[in-house]
Amino acid sequence: MNEILPVVLFVLFVAFVLGVSFYFAGKAKSASGYYAAGGSIHWGVNGIAFAGDYLSAASFLGICGMIATAGYDGFLYSIGYLAGWIVALFIVAEPMKRLGKYTFTDALDANFDSRGIKLLAAISTLVVSVCYLIPQMVGAGTLVTPLLGLPHYVGVILVGVIVITIVATAGMTSTTYVQFLKGSLLLIFSTVLVVALFLRGLSTTPDQGGRVPFPEYRAMAATESGGSLAVDDAQYQVVERKKAGGAEFAKLAKGGEQSWWKLVSKDGKFELVQTQWSVTGASGTTMINGAPASKKNQLALVGNLEKIDGKTGEAANTGSIGPFKFLSLIGDPDSSVVRWKEAKFSDGADKVTVYYQIHTPGNKILRPGLKFSLEGTPLERIDFVSLMIALFLGTAALPHILIRYYTVPNPAAARKSTIVAIAAIGLFYILTLFMGLGAMTGGVVNLTDSNMAAPLLARSFGTFLFSMISAIAFATVLGTVSGLIIAASGAVAHDLLDRYGKVIKNDKQKVMVGKATAFVVGFIAIGLGIIFKGVNVTFLVGLAFAVAASANLPSIVMMLFWKRTTSQGITASITIGIVSSVGLILFSPTLYALYGMDPSTAPVPLNNPGIISIPLSFATLVVVSLLSKGTQAKAVKA
Amino acid sequence: MLHEPAAQSGKDPAFAYKRTLGWKMFVAYALFYAGFIVINLLKPVMMELIVIAGLNLAVVYGFALIIIALILALIYNRACSKREAELAKSEEV
Numbered sequence: 052m053n054e055i056l057p058v059v060l061f062v063l064f065v066a067f068v069l070g071v072s073f074y075f076a077g078k079a080k081s082a083s084g085y086y087a088a089g090g091s092i093h094w095g096v097n098g099i100a101f102a103g104d105y106l107s108a109a110s111f112l113g114i115c116g117m118i119a120t121a122g123y124d125g126f127l128y129s130i131g132y133l134a135g136w137i138v139a140l141f142i143v144a145e146p147m148k149r150l151g152k153y154t155f156t157d158a159l160d161a162n163f164d165s166r167g168i169k170l171l172a173a174i175s176t177l178v179v180s181v182c183y184l185i186p187q188m189v190g191a192g193t194l195v196t197p198l199l200g201l202p203h204y205v206g207v208i209l210v211g212v213i214v215i216t217i218v219a220t221a222g223m224t225s226t227t228y229v230q231f232l233k234g235s236l237l238l239i240f241s242t243v244l245v246v247a248l249f250l251r252g253l254s255t256t257p258d259q260g261g262r263v264p265f266p267e268y269r270a271m272a273a274t275e276s277g278g279s280l281a282v283d284d285a286q287y288q289v290v291e292r293k294k295a296g297g298a299e300f301a302k303l304a305k306g307g308e309q310s311w312w313k314l315v316s317k318d319g320k321f322e323l324v325q326t327q328w329s330v331t332g333a334s335g336t337t338m339i340n341g342a343p344a345s346k347k348n349q350l351a352l353v354g355n356l357e358k359i360d361g362k363t364g365e366a367a368n369t370g371s372i373g374p375f376k377f378l379s380l381i382g383d384p385d386s387s388v389v390r391w392k393e394a395k396f397s398d399g400a401d402k403v404t405v406y407y408q409i410h411t412p413g414n415k416i417l418r419p420g421l422k423f424s425l426e427g428t429p430l431e432r433i434d435f436v437s438l439m440i441a442l443f444l445g446t447a448a449l450p451h452i453l454i455r456y457y458t459v460p461n462p463a464a465a466r467k468s469t470i471v472a473i474a475a476i477g478l479f480y481i482l483t484l485f486m487g488l489g490a491m492t493g494g495v496v497n498l499t500d501s502n503m504a505a506p507l508l509a510r511s512f513g514t515f516l517f518s519m520i521s522a523i524a525f526a527t528v529l530g531t532v533s534g535l536i537i538a539a540s541g542a543v544a545h546d547l548l549d550r551y552g553k554v555i556k557n558d559k560q561k562v563m564v565g566k567a568t569a570f571v572v573g574f575i576a577i578g579l580g581i582i583f584k585g586v587n588v589t590f591l592v593g594l595a596f597a598v599a600a601s602a603n604l605p606s607i608v609m610m611l612f613w614k615r616t617t618s619q620g621i622t623a624s625i626t627i628g629i630v631s632s633v634g635l636i637l638f639s640p641t642l643y644a645l646y647g648m649d650p651s652t653a654p655v656p657l658n659n660p661g662i663i664s665i666p667l668s669f670a671t672l673v674v675v676s677l678l679s680k681g682t683q684a685k686a687v688k689a
Numbered sequence: 690m691l692h693e694p695a696a697q698s699g700k701d702p703a704f705a706y707k708r709t710l711g712w713k714m715f716v717a718y719a720l721f722y723a724g725f726i727v728i729n730l731l732k733p734v735m736m737e738l739i740v741i742a743g744l745n746l747a748v749v750y751g752f753a754l755i756i757i758a759l760i761l762a763l764i765y766n767r768a769c770s771k772r773e774a775e776l777a778k779s780e781e782v
Contacts, residue, residue: 133754137719141711141765142712142715145704378743379739379744417748418733419747425729435729435730439722462701466765466769469762611708
């Protein structure tokens with residue numbers, strides 16, 4: 052039963068989604084029907100579909116995972132993602148609808164009819180869409196392993212095939228209803244999960260409602276004399292010591308078994324604290340905590356409160372609590388959260404990863420600073436500002452979001468649907484803080500994949516909630532990927548082949564090319580999703596926002612508000628925006644780490660490029676517009 | 690040849706009003722958002738201050754950024770709808 056339910060729910064969900072696609076297939080025969088759902092979607096449905104489109108794997112899996120491991124710093128993404136909708140509503144929504152047809156390139160080019168704008172804006176759409184696709188596909192792979200017991204790559208392929216079917220059958224109409232369904236379910240079941248969390252309350256020994264015994268990690272006294280370490284418990288012998296990641300570890304032997312412990316020294320006294328570890332030998336076999344890795348022998352889930360308002364054990368159990376009490380207790384300076392870090396080192400031919408506990412006071416959990424070092428170097432602080440700027444300005448420049456403005460009948464409907472989106476997305480982002488903290492303190496954090504925090508939190512409440520949340524998370528990926536592939540299809544068929552290349556001869560051909568593009572982009576997405584396995588999806592989406600904000604937003608804003616904007620200025624701005632943001636990302640410390648190189652040797656010291664690339668793109672537009680004698684933009688008229 | 694609107698939007702006499710109002714409200718919200726960034730940069734420890742109901746400034750400010758976005762959006766929509774209705778009425782007259 053426990054094994055079957057998630058599979059049944061998943062299959063039903065996929066069958067329903069595909070049924071919707073085939074039902075609407077008849078409406079997607081014209082280009083307007085395929086790319087813009089005929090401009091006939093109700094603003095209320097479109098608003099929730101916006102939420103379904105926008106609340107991607109990054110929001111649901113990535114943010115909850117980042118809050119579960121880095122506290123409030125993960126919530127910064129929620130704040131930034133939501134704030135971006137203000138730019139969409141106040142600046143972009145109505146003009147986009149008024150000026151465009153199928154793609155944001157239409158709106159950008161409305162006053163110029165420039166081949167350069169058509170080409171560059173289409174390329175920008177493709178670059179941003181591919182950047183955004185990667186984390187969605189990674190999230191898909193992450194989900195299927197616990198849900199269906201299938202390998203990561205199978206999940207990626209599964210999503211790719213389903214999404215290609217959705218998009219190729221009914222285009223924007225089926226995509227809209229899949230997104231509407233997913234947005235609604237996501238809000239409902241996230242609320243259910245958070246209410247369940249409040250009813251359970253907080254404990255220093257979370258046992259997942261009695262399902263999983265809380266693991267206690269041992270600590271043993273040790274003594275050092277003459278540089279040699281000895282464990283007070285004579286059963287253990289110290290085999291060797293290793294320093295890595297600013298911590299020291301000792302390999303102990305007891306009988307024929309060996310284990311890694313963290314060495315802590317304080318006031319001349321030594322203590323060895325139990326860890327979890329994995330060892331990969333030269334032959335490629337992996338041992339987890341001393342036994343061969345298998346489906347049953349995995350790293351244990353972690354994360355708990357060590358103290359709640361200064362109390363431990365039974366006395367600390369809160370029982371049911373309200374949302375404010377939940378937050379105030381976790382954030383109390385007298386509360387302490389056990390988080391886990393990892394250190395990697397070599398032990399002969401073996402590659403060792405040790406996961407060890409760190410204790411963080413509650414007041415540090417509920418303020419920025421655990422991931423973004425706000426009291427660190429100026430560069431670290433600039434990185435934080437850069438991220439916040441990119442999140443704020445990125446939303447209104449995402450092509451797959453902008454095309455949703457063409458699915459409603461008029462500009463007023465575009466405005467109203469944006470407000471529905473803000474309400475739905477705002478509610479969800481508030482819930483992410485509770486879900487993330489619930490995972491952080493509920494003993495459900497996966498040490499090797501933070502993206503699973505929300506589904507694993509749901510599993511701690513039983514199989515049904517886990518199955519629903521996982522199926523919805525999977526739908527989350529489907530909804531967003533569908534939107535991205537539609538955006539990419541429009542860029543190729545409408546912007547590049549029809550308006551730039553003038554090779555499309557009729558409406559039917561444009562739809563056919565769009566469907567063919569969906570296949571190609573879908574296969575590219577599958578490949579990238581497999582390659583980028585394991586990278587935090589929120590981080591990847593943050594980068595996609597930076598590229599969108601740099602490449603697209605300056606042109607959109609200046610085209611609307613600066614009468615001296617020229618087509619040359621816009622093409623130069625898009626070019627510089629793409630090149631600078633992508634270039635800065637490729638040479639950033641995080642990407643260097645991904646390449647397997649030392650991050651400190653990265654030529655660009657920032658992980659988030661927005662603070663450089665966005666102003667650079669704006670400045671390029673202004674300078675080139677002033678220097679060029681191109682077509683001057685007409686003011687956007689009623 | 691194929692470049693015709695998916696759905697024709699009629700004349701919008703309230704366009705200039707909405708653009709100006711939108712810009713002003715955007716600036717107001719951007720300043721509020723910038724305030725959050727500036728506090729975190731200049732005095733991050735201030736985020737630990739308990740403000741109300743045991744909640745610290747980080748949580749209250751973060752929630753406020755989300756809730757105020759919705760409130761501003763509703764105000765904006767009401768103002769725009771009202772002006773659209775007024776202008777539509779005067780055009781009919």
